[in-house]
Amino acid sequence: MSHGRFDNPVVAAMAGFWDLFRKQDNAKRLTDKDRFDGKKVIITGANSGLGFGLSVEIAKRGGYVIMACRSQIPEAGEMVKKMSGSDKVEMRKLDLSKIESIYEFCNGLVKDQIKPDVTILNAGVALPDARKTESGLEQMFLVNYLSNVMLTNIMFNKGIIDLNNDSKAFKPRIVFISSDSHQGSSYIDYNEFGIFEPYGTSKAIANYSYFKLILNTYATELSRRVNKEKLEVGINVICPGPVHTNIIKEAPWALRMALGGIFKVIFRSPAKASLPVVYMSISDDFKGKSNEYLHMFKNKEMDSKVYIPEEGKKLWERSVKLWKSVDTKAKSLLD
Numbered sequence: 001m002s003h004g005r006f007d008n009p010v011v012a013a014m015a016g017f018w019d020l021f022r023k024q025d026n027a028k029r030l031t032d033k034d035r036f037d038g039k040k041v042i043i044t045g046a047n048s049g050l051g052f053g054l055s056v057e058i059a060k061r062g063g064y065v066i067m068a069c070r071s072q073i074p075e076a077g078e079m080v081k082k083m084s085g086s087d088k089v090e091m092r093k094l095d096l097s098k099i100e101s102i103y104e105f106c107n108g109l110v111k112d113q114i115k116p117d118v119t120i121l122n123a124g125v126a127l128p129d130a131r132k133t134e135s136g137l138e139q140m141f142l143v144n145y146l147s148n149v150m151l152t153n154i155m156f157n158k159g160i161i162d163l164n165n166d167s168k169a170f171k172p173r174i175v176f177i178s179s180d181s182h183q184g185s186s187y188i189d190y191n192e193f194g195i196f197e198p199y200g201t202s203k204a205i206a207n208y209s210y211f212k213l214i215l216n217t218y219a220t221e222l223s224r225r226v227n228k229e230k231l232e233v234g235i236n237v238i239c240p241g242p243v244h245t246n247i248i249k250e251a252p253w254a255l256r257m258a259l260g261g262i263f264k265v266i267f268r269s270p271a272k273a274s275l276p277v278v279y280m281s282i283s284d285d286f287k288g289k290s291n292e293y294l295h296m297f298k299n300k301e302m303d304s305k306v307y308i309p310e311e312g313k314k315l316w317e318r319s320v321k322l323w324k325s326v327d328t329k330a331k332s333l334l335d
Protein backbone atom coordinates (compact mmCIF):
# COMPACT_ATOMS: atom_id res chain seq x y z
CA MET A 1 0.00 0.00 0.00
CA SER A 2 1.28 3.45 -0.86
CA HIS A 3 2.03 6.09 1.71
CA GLY A 4 3.33 9.67 1.64
CA ARG A 5 5.76 11.33 4.01
CA PHE A 6 3.08 13.02 6.14
CA ASP A 7 -0.44 12.19 7.17
CA ASN A 8 -0.81 15.05 9.64
CA PRO A 9 -1.33 18.46 8.03
CA VAL A 10 0.08 20.43 10.97
CA VAL A 11 3.29 18.34 10.97
CA ALA A 12 3.51 18.86 7.19
CA ALA A 13 3.11 22.63 7.61
CA MET A 14 5.74 22.76 10.37
CA ALA A 15 8.20 20.83 8.17
CA GLY A 16 7.65 23.59 5.59
CA PHE A 17 8.41 26.14 8.29
CA TRP A 18 11.82 24.59 9.08
CA ASP A 19 12.60 24.53 5.35
CA LEU A 20 12.61 28.33 5.43
CA PHE A 21 15.84 28.25 7.45
CA ARG A 22 17.77 26.17 4.93
CA LYS A 23 20.63 27.87 3.12
CA GLN A 24 19.49 29.20 -0.26
CA ASP A 25 22.67 28.66 -2.31
CA ASN A 26 21.51 30.24 -5.57
CA ALA A 27 19.38 33.09 -4.26
CA LYS A 28 21.76 35.76 -5.56
CA ARG A 29 22.10 34.12 -8.98
CA LEU A 30 18.75 35.50 -10.16
CA THR A 31 19.25 39.09 -11.27
CA ASP A 32 17.28 41.76 -13.10
CA LYS A 33 19.11 40.69 -16.26
CA ASP A 34 17.19 37.40 -16.26
CA ARG A 35 14.39 38.47 -18.58
CA PHE A 36 11.81 36.79 -20.80
CA ASP A 37 11.67 39.37 -23.64
CA GLY A 38 10.37 37.68 -26.81
CA LYS A 39 9.49 34.49 -24.93
CA LYS A 40 6.10 32.85 -24.48
CA VAL A 41 5.41 31.25 -21.12
CA ILE A 42 2.47 28.98 -20.29
CA ILE A 43 1.56 28.70 -16.60
CA THR A 44 -1.14 26.29 -15.45
CA GLY A 45 -3.21 27.24 -12.40
CA ALA A 46 -2.13 30.85 -12.88
CA ASN A 47 -5.18 32.60 -11.42
CA SER A 48 -4.18 32.00 -7.80
CA GLY A 49 -1.27 31.58 -5.40
CA LEU A 50 2.12 30.69 -6.82
CA GLY A 51 0.88 30.64 -10.43
CA PHE A 52 -0.48 34.17 -10.06
CA GLY A 53 2.78 35.37 -8.47
CA LEU A 54 4.70 33.78 -11.34
CA SER A 55 2.48 35.44 -13.93
CA VAL A 56 3.12 38.90 -12.47
CA GLU A 57 6.89 38.37 -12.13
CA ILE A 58 7.32 36.91 -15.64
CA ALA A 59 5.18 39.65 -17.22
CA LYS A 60 7.31 42.25 -15.37
CA ARG A 61 10.39 40.59 -16.85
CA GLY A 62 9.09 41.04 -20.41
CA GLY A 63 7.53 37.62 -21.07
CA TYR A 64 4.30 36.95 -22.97
CA VAL A 65 2.28 35.13 -20.32
CA ILE A 66 -0.42 32.58 -21.14
CA MET A 67 -2.40 31.91 -17.98
CA ALA A 68 -4.00 28.47 -18.36
CA CYS A 69 -6.83 28.42 -15.83
CA ARG A 70 -10.16 26.89 -14.96
CA SER A 71 -11.53 29.97 -13.17
CA GLN A 72 -11.31 33.77 -12.79
CA ILE A 73 -11.15 34.40 -16.52
CA PRO A 74 -10.63 37.28 -17.35
CA GLU A 75 -10.37 38.96 -13.91
CA ALA A 76 -7.09 37.33 -12.87
CA GLY A 77 -5.45 38.26 -16.18
CA GLU A 78 -6.59 41.87 -15.84
CA MET A 79 -5.08 41.94 -12.35
CA VAL A 80 -1.77 40.54 -13.63
CA LYS A 81 -1.69 43.24 -16.32
CA LYS A 82 -2.33 45.92 -13.71
CA MET A 83 0.24 44.61 -11.23
CA SER A 84 2.97 43.97 -13.83
CA GLY A 85 2.36 47.04 -16.00
CA SER A 86 2.46 44.73 -19.05
CA ASP A 87 -0.34 43.96 -21.49
CA LYS A 88 1.41 40.85 -22.82
CA VAL A 89 -0.88 38.62 -20.81
CA GLU A 90 -3.73 36.36 -21.94
CA MET A 91 -5.93 33.79 -20.27
CA ARG A 92 -6.99 30.47 -21.74
CA LYS A 93 -9.42 27.95 -20.32
CA LEU A 94 -7.89 24.74 -18.97
CA ASP A 95 -9.61 22.42 -16.52
CA LEU A 96 -7.20 19.60 -15.73
CA SER A 97 -9.92 17.46 -14.19
CA LYS A 98 -11.62 17.26 -17.61
CA ILE A 99 -9.74 15.38 -20.30
CA GLU A 100 -11.65 17.10 -23.09
CA SER A 101 -10.56 20.49 -21.74
CA ILE A 102 -6.90 19.44 -22.07
CA TYR A 103 -7.46 18.61 -25.75
CA GLU A 104 -9.36 21.87 -26.34
CA PHE A 105 -6.57 23.88 -24.72
CA CYS A 106 -3.93 22.19 -26.89
CA ASN A 107 -6.03 22.56 -30.07
CA GLY A 108 -6.28 26.28 -29.30
CA LEU A 109 -2.50 26.55 -29.04
CA VAL A 110 -2.08 24.75 -32.39
CA LYS A 111 -4.69 26.97 -34.06
CA ASP A 112 -2.99 30.13 -32.79
CA GLN A 113 0.48 28.75 -33.55
CA ILE A 114 1.66 29.18 -29.97
CA LYS A 115 4.87 27.32 -29.19
CA PRO A 116 5.87 28.14 -25.63
CA ASP A 117 9.50 28.66 -24.72
CA VAL A 118 8.67 27.79 -21.13
CA THR A 119 5.81 25.68 -19.77
CA ILE A 120 5.28 25.78 -16.02
CA LEU A 121 3.10 22.92 -14.77
CA ASN A 122 1.94 24.53 -11.57
CA ALA A 123 -1.76 23.68 -11.04
CA GLY A 124 -2.44 21.44 -8.09
CA VAL A 125 -4.98 20.66 -5.40
CA ALA A 126 -4.91 19.42 -1.81
CA LEU A 127 -8.34 17.88 -1.31
CA PRO A 128 -9.60 16.55 2.04
CA ASP A 129 -11.32 13.51 0.49
CA ALA A 130 -11.56 11.42 -2.67
CA ARG A 131 -13.72 12.87 -5.43
CA LYS A 132 -14.67 11.11 -8.63
CA THR A 133 -14.24 13.09 -11.85
CA GLU A 134 -16.29 12.52 -15.01
CA SER A 135 -13.61 10.13 -16.33
CA GLY A 136 -13.96 8.01 -13.18
CA LEU A 137 -10.47 8.95 -11.99
CA GLU A 138 -9.90 10.48 -8.58
CA GLN A 139 -9.56 14.26 -8.78
CA MET A 140 -6.28 14.83 -6.91
CA PHE A 141 -4.61 11.96 -8.79
CA LEU A 142 -5.83 13.38 -12.10
CA VAL A 143 -5.09 17.09 -11.49
CA ASN A 144 -1.78 16.66 -9.64
CA TYR A 145 -0.45 13.81 -11.77
CA LEU A 146 -2.15 12.20 -14.78
CA SER A 147 -3.35 15.42 -16.42
CA ASN A 148 0.31 16.50 -16.60
CA VAL A 149 1.12 13.27 -18.45
CA MET A 150 -1.73 14.00 -20.85
CA LEU A 151 -0.87 17.67 -21.32
CA THR A 152 2.84 17.12 -21.95
CA ASN A 153 2.25 14.17 -24.29
CA ILE A 154 -0.36 16.05 -26.33
CA MET A 155 1.91 19.11 -26.48
CA PHE A 156 4.81 17.03 -27.82
CA ASN A 157 2.60 15.00 -30.12
CA LYS A 158 1.05 18.08 -31.74
CA GLY A 159 4.40 19.86 -32.06
CA ILE A 160 3.44 22.56 -29.55
CA ILE A 161 6.68 21.94 -27.72
CA ASP A 162 9.17 21.90 -30.52
CA LEU A 163 11.69 19.07 -30.73
CA ASN A 164 13.21 20.32 -33.99
CA ASN A 165 14.80 23.27 -32.32
CA ASP A 166 18.48 23.05 -33.29
CA SER A 167 18.48 26.60 -34.61
CA LYS A 168 17.12 27.99 -31.35
CA ALA A 169 19.54 29.53 -28.85
CA PHE A 170 16.99 29.01 -26.09
CA LYS A 171 15.81 25.40 -25.90
CA PRO A 172 12.25 24.98 -24.62
CA ARG A 173 11.91 24.31 -20.92
CA ILE A 174 9.29 22.53 -18.85
CA VAL A 175 9.19 23.20 -15.13
CA PHE A 176 7.22 20.84 -12.87
CA ILE A 177 6.05 22.42 -9.62
CA SER A 178 6.38 19.74 -6.98
CA SER A 179 6.89 19.52 -3.25
CA ASP A 180 9.84 18.38 -1.18
CA SER A 181 7.27 16.46 0.87
CA HIS A 182 7.59 13.77 -1.84
CA GLN A 183 10.83 12.66 -0.13
CA GLY A 184 10.29 9.45 1.79
CA SER A 185 7.04 8.45 0.09
CA SER A 186 6.68 4.76 -0.66
CA TYR A 187 7.42 3.01 -3.94
CA ILE A 188 4.58 3.37 -6.45
CA ASP A 189 1.93 0.75 -5.70
CA TYR A 190 0.57 -0.48 -9.02
CA ASN A 191 -2.14 -2.54 -7.33
CA GLU A 192 -3.91 0.70 -6.48
CA PHE A 193 -2.61 2.89 -9.32
CA GLY A 194 -5.44 5.04 -10.70
CA ILE A 195 -8.12 3.05 -8.88
CA PHE A 196 -10.78 5.17 -7.17
CA GLU A 197 -10.81 4.49 -3.42
CA PRO A 198 -12.62 6.74 -0.93
CA TYR A 199 -10.25 8.36 1.60
CA GLY A 200 -10.28 10.92 4.43
CA THR A 201 -8.04 13.79 5.49
CA SER A 202 -5.00 11.79 6.76
CA LYS A 203 -4.78 9.69 3.60
CA ALA A 204 -5.36 12.84 1.52
CA ILE A 205 -2.28 14.49 3.06
CA ALA A 206 -0.28 11.29 2.45
CA ASN A 207 -1.55 11.07 -1.13
CA TYR A 208 -0.57 14.68 -1.83
CA SER A 209 3.13 13.93 -1.20
CA TYR A 210 2.91 10.45 -2.77
CA PHE A 211 1.41 11.91 -5.98
CA LYS A 212 4.30 14.41 -6.07
CA LEU A 213 6.73 11.46 -5.95
CA ILE A 214 4.85 9.96 -8.91
CA LEU A 215 4.98 13.32 -10.71
CA ASN A 216 8.74 13.62 -10.17
CA THR A 217 9.29 10.06 -11.40
CA TYR A 218 7.32 10.94 -14.55
CA ALA A 219 9.28 14.18 -15.09
CA THR A 220 12.53 12.20 -14.83
CA GLU A 221 11.31 9.57 -17.31
CA LEU A 222 10.02 12.28 -19.69
CA SER A 223 13.45 13.90 -19.63
CA ARG A 224 15.06 10.51 -20.37
CA ARG A 225 12.76 9.92 -23.36
CA VAL A 226 12.90 13.43 -24.83
CA ASN A 227 16.63 13.95 -24.37
CA LYS A 228 17.93 10.59 -25.60
CA GLU A 229 20.98 11.72 -27.56
CA LYS A 230 21.16 15.43 -26.89
CA LEU A 231 19.28 18.03 -24.94
CA GLU A 232 16.05 18.94 -26.74
CA VAL A 233 14.00 20.28 -23.85
CA GLY A 234 15.11 21.21 -20.35
CA ILE A 235 12.73 19.31 -18.06
CA ASN A 236 13.26 20.20 -14.43
CA VAL A 237 11.46 19.99 -11.09
CA ILE A 238 11.17 22.50 -8.25
CA CYS A 239 9.61 22.76 -4.82
CA PRO A 240 8.72 26.42 -4.14
CA GLY A 241 8.88 25.89 -0.38
CA PRO A 242 6.06 26.90 1.94
CA VAL A 243 3.84 29.52 0.29
CA HIS A 244 0.85 31.44 1.62
CA THR A 245 -1.75 30.48 -1.01
CA ASN A 246 -5.24 29.04 -1.38
CA ILE A 247 -3.97 25.44 -1.38
CA ILE A 248 -5.89 24.55 1.81
CA LYS A 249 -9.13 26.20 0.70
CA GLU A 250 -10.97 22.84 0.60
CA ALA A 251 -9.72 21.66 4.02
CA PRO A 252 -12.29 21.19 6.82
CA TRP A 253 -13.14 24.42 8.63
CA ALA A 254 -11.22 23.72 11.88
CA LEU A 255 -8.12 22.66 10.00
CA ARG A 256 -8.32 25.74 7.79
CA MET A 257 -8.42 27.92 10.89
CA ALA A 258 -5.41 26.13 12.44
CA LEU A 259 -3.32 26.05 9.27
CA GLY A 260 -4.49 29.48 8.08
CA GLY A 261 -2.59 31.11 10.96
CA ILE A 262 0.62 29.20 10.17
CA PHE A 263 0.29 30.01 6.47
CA LYS A 264 -0.34 33.70 7.07
CA VAL A 265 2.35 34.36 9.66
CA ILE A 266 5.12 32.02 8.60
CA PHE A 267 4.81 31.05 4.94
CA ARG A 268 6.23 33.20 2.15
CA SER A 269 4.22 35.33 -0.25
CA PRO A 270 3.59 33.98 -3.78
CA ALA A 271 5.63 36.93 -5.10
CA LYS A 272 8.70 35.83 -3.14
CA ALA A 273 8.14 32.11 -3.70
CA SER A 274 7.94 32.67 -7.46
CA LEU A 275 11.59 33.83 -7.67
CA PRO A 276 13.34 30.41 -7.63
CA VAL A 277 10.81 29.19 -10.22
CA VAL A 278 11.66 32.20 -12.39
CA TYR A 279 15.34 31.35 -11.91
CA MET A 280 14.83 27.76 -13.09
CA SER A 281 12.67 28.91 -16.01
CA ILE A 282 15.04 31.47 -17.55
CA SER A 283 18.51 31.54 -16.01
CA ASP A 284 21.54 30.54 -18.10
CA ASP A 285 22.49 28.36 -15.11
CA PHE A 286 19.96 25.86 -16.51
CA LYS A 287 21.08 26.14 -20.13
CA GLY A 288 21.76 22.64 -21.49
CA LYS A 289 20.48 21.05 -18.28
CA SER A 290 17.63 18.68 -17.64
CA ASN A 291 16.41 16.55 -14.74
CA GLU A 292 17.60 19.09 -12.18
CA TYR A 293 15.83 19.64 -8.87
CA LEU A 294 15.64 22.77 -6.76
CA HIS A 295 14.18 23.10 -3.29
CA MET A 296 13.52 26.83 -3.43
CA PHE A 297 16.96 28.22 -4.42
CA LYS A 298 18.87 25.15 -3.22
CA ASN A 299 20.20 22.42 -5.54
CA LYS A 300 19.11 19.09 -4.17
CA GLU A 301 18.50 15.47 -5.12
CA MET A 302 14.96 14.17 -5.31
CA ASP A 303 14.03 10.98 -3.47
CA SER A 304 16.31 8.23 -4.82
CA LYS A 305 13.32 6.18 -6.06
CA VAL A 306 12.56 8.90 -8.60
CA TYR A 307 15.79 8.18 -10.51
CA ILE A 308 15.40 4.40 -10.92
CA PRO A 309 15.06 3.83 -14.71
CA GLU A 310 12.91 0.69 -14.31
CA GLU A 311 10.49 2.64 -12.09
CA GLY A 312 10.26 5.42 -14.69
CA LYS A 313 9.64 2.95 -17.53
CA LYS A 314 6.98 1.08 -15.59
CA LEU A 315 5.27 4.33 -14.55
CA TRP A 316 5.22 5.53 -18.15
CA GLU A 317 3.69 2.29 -19.42
CA ARG A 318 1.08 2.10 -16.66
CA SER A 319 0.16 5.78 -17.08
CA VAL A 320 -0.34 5.37 -20.83
CA LYS A 321 -2.42 2.21 -20.24
CA LEU A 322 -4.58 4.00 -17.67
CA TRP A 323 -5.00 7.02 -19.94
CA LYS A 324 -6.13 4.81 -22.84
CA SER A 325 -8.65 3.11 -20.56
CA VAL A 326 -10.45 6.40 -19.84
CA ASP A 327 -9.99 8.24 -23.14
CA THR A 328 -10.86 6.84 -26.55
CA LYS A 329 -8.75 9.49 -28.33
CA ALA A 330 -5.56 8.46 -26.53
CA LYS A 331 -4.97 5.34 -28.61
CA SER A 332 -4.66 7.16 -31.94
CA LEU A 333 -2.52 9.82 -30.30
CA LEU A 334 -0.07 7.49 -28.60
CA ASP A 335 0.23 4.40 -30.87
Ligand SMILES: NC(=O)c1ccc[n+]([C@@H]2O[C@H](COP(=O)([O-])OP(=O)(O)OC[C@H]3O[C@@H](n4cnc5c(N)ncnc54)[C@H](OP(=O)(O)O)[C@@H]3O)[C@@H](O)[C@H]2O)c1
Pocket residue numbers: 016044045046047048049050051069070071072094095096097098122123124125143177178179180239240241242243244245246247248267
Ligand atom coordinates in the same frame (compact mmCIF):
# COMPACT_ATOMS: atom_id res chain seq x y z
N1 LIG B 1 1.43 26.42 -1.02
C1 LIG B 1 2.50 25.70 -0.68
O1 LIG B 1 3.01 25.80 0.44
C2 LIG B 1 3.11 24.75 -1.68
C3 LIG B 1 4.29 24.06 -1.31
C4 LIG B 1 4.86 23.18 -2.24
C5 LIG B 1 4.28 23.02 -3.49
N2 LIG B 1 3.14 23.69 -3.82
C6 LIG B 1 2.58 23.47 -5.15
O2 LIG B 1 2.41 24.72 -5.80
C7 LIG B 1 1.42 24.59 -6.83
C8 LIG B 1 0.47 25.77 -6.78
O3 LIG B 1 -0.31 25.70 -5.60
P1 LIG B 1 -0.63 26.96 -4.70
O4 LIG B 1 0.01 26.71 -3.38
O5 LIG B 1 -0.34 28.22 -5.42
O6 LIG B 1 -2.19 26.76 -4.45
P2 LIG B 1 -3.47 27.57 -5.02
O7 LIG B 1 -3.42 28.99 -4.66
O8 LIG B 1 -4.65 26.78 -4.56
O9 LIG B 1 -3.30 27.42 -6.58
C9 LIG B 1 -3.57 26.21 -7.25
C10 LIG B 1 -3.94 26.51 -8.68
O10 LIG B 1 -4.25 25.26 -9.32
C11 LIG B 1 -5.50 25.44 -9.98
N3 LIG B 1 -6.27 24.22 -10.19
C12 LIG B 1 -6.84 23.42 -9.26
N4 LIG B 1 -7.57 22.47 -9.87
C13 LIG B 1 -7.47 22.70 -11.20
C14 LIG B 1 -8.02 22.07 -12.33
N5 LIG B 1 -8.86 21.04 -12.24
N6 LIG B 1 -7.71 22.56 -13.55
C15 LIG B 1 -6.89 23.63 -13.68
N7 LIG B 1 -6.35 24.27 -12.63
C16 LIG B 1 -6.65 23.80 -11.41
C17 LIG B 1 -6.28 26.38 -9.09
O11 LIG B 1 -7.39 26.91 -9.79
P3 LIG B 1 -8.74 27.38 -9.00
O12 LIG B 1 -8.42 28.71 -8.40
O13 LIG B 1 -9.76 27.44 -10.08
O14 LIG B 1 -9.02 26.33 -7.97
C18 LIG B 1 -5.19 27.39 -8.78
O15 LIG B 1 -5.03 28.28 -9.84
C19 LIG B 1 0.75 23.23 -6.59
O16 LIG B 1 1.24 22.30 -7.52
C20 LIG B 1 1.18 22.87 -5.18
O17 LIG B 1 1.20 21.47 -4.99
C21 LIG B 1 2.56 24.55 -2.94
